[in-house]
Amino acid sequence: MNEQALQQYLYDHIPLSKAMQVEVKRVHADEVTVAAPLAPNINHRETVFGGSASAVAILAAWSLLHTRLRSAGIESRLVIQSNTMHYDLPIAGDFTARAFIEQEDDWRHFIRMLTRKGKARISVSSVLEYNGAQAGRLTGEFVALAGATD
Amino acid sequence: MNEQALQQYLYDHIPLSKAMQVEVKRVHADEVTVAAPLAPNINHRETVFGGSASAVAILAAWSLLHTRLRSAGIESRLVIQSNTMHYDLPIAGDFTARAFIEQEDDWRHFIRMLTRKGKARISVSSVLEYNGAQAGRLTGEFVALAGATD
Numbered sequence: 266m267n268e269q270a271l272q273q274y275l276y277d278h279i280p281l282s283k284a285m286q287v288e289v290k291r292v293h294a295d296e297v298t299v300a301a302p303l304a305p306n307i308n309h310r311e312t313v314f315g316g317s318a319s320a321v322a323i324l325a326a327w328s329l330l331h332t333r334l335r336s337a338g339i340e341s342r343l344v345i346q347s348n349t350m351h352y353d354l355p356i357a358g359d360f361t362a363r364a365f366i367e368q369e370d371d372w373r374h375f376i377r378m379l380t381r382k383g384k385a386r387i388s389v390s391s392v393l394e395y396n397g398a399q400a401g402r403l404t405g406e407f408v409a410l411a412g413a414t415d
Numbered sequence: 416m417n418e419q420a421l422q423q424y425l426y427d428h429i430p431l432s433k434a435m436q437v438e439v440k441r442v443h444a445d446e447v448t449v450a451a452p453l454a455p456n457i458n459h460r461e462t463v464f465g466g467s468a469s470a471v472a473i474l475a476a477w478s479l480l481h482t483r484l485r486s487a488g489i490e491s492r493l494v495i496q497s498n499t500m501h502y503d504l505p506i507a508g509d510f511t512a513r514a515f516i517e518q519e520d521d522w523r524h525f526i527r528m529l530t531r532k533g534k535a536r537i538s539v540s541s542v543l544e545y546n547g548a549q550a551g552r553l554t555g556e557f558v559a560l561a562g563a564t565d
Binding site for chain 1: 424428429430431434435454455456457458459460464465466467469470471473474477492494495496497498499500501502505565
């Protein structure tokens, strides 16, 4: 699933991604990066609304799992269980969210459990960047259920 | 600040609130409740996208602090520092987010610090409800800085 296909999937199925004008910049086995402009995500302080920052970070994290599972040929359904978000700096312009899995071992364990037990948990990180600096960081806990497709 | 005034403020200053079709249902000293419909917040599973759920919960939490500070006549600027979100149940229709402060003592301490030191921290809870059940829960940590207005 390349950048264009993921972007189309998001716009077709998650209308908020379109309202936030999210653009898929990079789809890779190790990371997914999406970008969003300030205007549709602005708040009363003319910086990015925390809810937009969180939503874009969650979208990147989900997209990483979704594309990696598709590449692995595993049919499964993803459910977010929880997330923690830290807002480090105000974001006063276009920003990106880059999602990745901290420990590659976690991915192998996740796939093993999903294949054997039909259910597995994994934690995904998503870093927000603005103007060359880290502006925020999300950690999301997801559950995958085998045998159904997203 | 009543329901209508808060709603207008959100629509004027945070365009995502309009994209999510957030409706302010209740503004009270003890709580603020907002509602949102499924359609603009839907995901590929035809339930509410986690990013929308988080954003609506954050909006309710911020609104509670904003309206309470205005009622107290304290000019300040609010910044979200972090939040934790738990997704308990899938949301397959219209939902609400009700924000409140767990301990009333926390509010008194917050106001005392803000007045004395010009800076104070507070934690706000926001519960998502769908179909009569708790579907999620957010805890957000905010900082208020005196002498500037939101």
